[in-house]
Amino acid sequence: MEVPDQRLPAATFEDLAMPLFDQLYNFAHWLTQDTAEAEDLVQETYAKALRGFPSFQLGTNFRAWMYRILRNSFLSSRTGLKATVILDAEEQEDALPKETTTPESLLLEQANREMVQQALGEVPAHHREILLLFEVEEMSYQEISETLVIPIGTVMSRLSRARKALRSVLQQKLAGGRHGM
Amino acid sequence: MACEEWGSKLDLYLDGELPAAEASALGLHLRSCSACASDALERVQFKRSVQIAGRRYAPSAQLRDKIAKDSAPAPLVGLRWWRWAAVAALALIVAAGALYTSLGRENAQRQRLYSELADLHVATLASVAPVDVVSSDRHTVKPWFQGRIPFTFNLPELQGSEFSLVGGRVAYVQQSAGAHLIFQVRQHKISVFIFPERGAEMPSLATGPVNQLSFNVESWTRNGLRYFVIGDASPDDIRALSKLLRSAG
Incomplete structure (x- = not known):
């Protein structure tokens, strides 16, 4: 039986992370609503992810991991701190107007x-x-x-x-x- | 089921998150109910609109270049494990050389053997094809050595243990052919060397665990064969693998 390669060498971070770059940036921009902040957030996300990559558990969801890092970075940023209450708001029944026409x-x-x-x-x-x-x-x-x-x-x-x-x-x-x- | 009840499940259905049986039933309902089908179509349009609108922001080429550059493996950071091992081997050789001058002749002889084994271990891991027989099946690896080495040996059943067999190759130590097996425990590769014990050429080694410059080694003799287990795994791992090998007889 061939032995699958269970290792996840550091070199593959680039292979795994770069395909997510466009969508992470888009998500970051929607979160921050600002180009410069989005760029900083994406850079910070990649830097943190690269540092933490050796501890990334093979078999878990890399994309979810990257988004979680980005989101946590955002929440700890100045803009994010303002949004924390909103992002982590308790689920409440929204007082939305009744839809008449769809x-x-x-x-x-x-x-x-x-x-x-x-x-x-x-x-x-x-x-x-x-x-x-x-x-x-x-x-x-x-x-x-x-x-x-x-x-x-x-x-x-x-x-x-x-x-x-x-x-x-x-x-x-x-x-x-x-x-x- | 009434349309109202189906309607409450429509988003789940369109999101692909409704269990298969219910999804199938709702699919059938949509084919026969124009009102629900129309509702579904509108929701699909809505989802599509959000999808298109949500893809709004594109990063600059400069940012892409910077991130790609930062994410690329650095000369050392990106080295694969066997190259790290090669660096460790170099350190080991240098340190072993320094030790040689300070230890007695017998001790130096012992060190030389350990160093030779450590070199073999690291050099093998550093090679592009570390093993000649690549298999986790002991019934494939053991027969592969037939006709290649002048003795035979047994391999343990690893099922249920943390260890896995990576493969094997023929190794030579002091002009003696032996079996070199590589096992894996988590991210650590462990070498197991098996040589015929020939007292004159093989220096006497203490049986049991030894720590050699950050490599852990365990060695013992059994049925005229000397076993060496060496690697950067923890002493407990080395001991556990040694125990498994001993149990194989």
């Missing part, structure tokens, strides 16, 4: 990337974060659970609330756009 149907008529981007920027940080991890980074519930260090049940409820919040913001924007016409 924003989805309006989006079908009026797909507007900029509007969705604006709306994403306006939803609470913990909602934006989970929407990005799921819809953009295409993480599974399990991966998100590992990244955010929250139970899967919380992932499900938070994601559901995040969608509801985004729909609500979009709905208001679409309604405002119509009134403005």
Whole structure:
């Protein structure tokens, strides 16, 4: 029987980490909402990950590990400290206006990337974060659970609330756009 | 199940997180219910819109270059384990050389053998193909030595232990052919040398554990064969592997 190579030499950090670079930067920019801060955050993330790589457990999720480092770095940054309360906010039933018409149907008529981007920027940080991890980074519930260090049940409820919040913001924007016409 | 109940599971279904049986049932329902199918389509559009909008920010080429440069293995940081081992061997050889002058002749002879074994251990790990027979199966490795060395030996059953067999090769110490087996425990590679004991050529060595310049060594004689277990693993690991080898007879 051939013996699989169980070693994870330091040289492979680059191989594993660089393919995540674009998406980590995108995520960092959404978190910080600032180009310079996003660049600093990504650099800090890679530096920490490289230092901690020898202790990375083979067989565990490298992507979730990188995102967790990035998120923790963000939370310990000045901007992140302000957001900590928001990111780690207790799950509460959002007081959202009742949906009358579905924003989805309006989006079908009026797909507007900029509007969705604006709306994403306006939803609470913990909602934006989970929407990005799921819809953009295409993480599974399990991966998100590992990244955010929250139970899967919380992932499900938070994601559901995040969608509801985004729909609500979009709905208001679409309604405002119509009134403005 | 009513449409309202299915609706509560629609996001899970579209997220690919609904259990297979329920997903199959909901898929069937969507094919027969235009209202739910329309709802599903809208949600898919919504997800797609978020996905497109979320991919907004692209890093600069300068940042990419910097991160790539910083992430690339440094001349020493990125060295593979066998090169680290080669560096350790160099240190060992230098230190062994220094020791030679200060120890007595017999002791020096012993040290020379240990050094030779340590060199073999490190040089083997440093090579591109450390072993000639690559297998974790003792029933593959042991027969491979037939006709290559003038004796036979037994290998222990490793199942249930922390150790695994990496493979083996023929090694020569003081013009004597022997078996060189490599075992792995976690990230450590351990060499096991087995040579026929020929008193005149093989200096007398204390049986039991020895620490040689950060390498741990254990040696014993059995049935006319001398065993050496050497590596940078902990004394406990060296001892545990030695015990397994002894139990194999």
